[in-house]
Amino acid sequence: MDVLYKREDDILLIEIAPQAPIDHAEQAGPIVVHFSPEDEIVLIEVLFASQVLRALVEAGLKGRAQLMLSAAAS
Numbered sequence: 498m499d500v501l502y503k504r505e506d507d508i509l510l511i512e513i514a515p516q517a518p519i520d521h522a523e524q525a526g527p528i529v530v531h532f533s534p535e536d537e538i539v540l541i542e543v544l545f546a547s548q549v550l551r552a553l554v555e556a557g558l559k560g561r562a563q564l565m566l567s568a569a570a571s
Contacts (some may be wrong), residue, residue: 502546514539519532 499512520534527549531540543549 507544507546508549509543509550511541511543513537513541514541 499510499515501512503509503510504510514533514537517533517539518536519531519539519570522529522531524530527544527546529542529544531542533539
């Protein structure tokens with residue numbers, strides 16, 4: 498597996514099977530998953546990666562803070 502960030506395009510590429518052929522792709526929001534003819538994941542693209550990762554980190558930190566507050570209140 499290889500991970501590559503293209504700063505100029507703000508895309509994070511996660512190559513699961515770099516040698517496998519890509520047959521089709523499906524997109525859900527900023528995530529594009531490329532599949533082989535056998536429906537195995539070949540490549541994952543995260544579009545607007547800096548925004549997506551920032552949002553994930555912030556959500557994770559908020560969730561962690563809420564868990565810590567809940568534990569402290571118990």
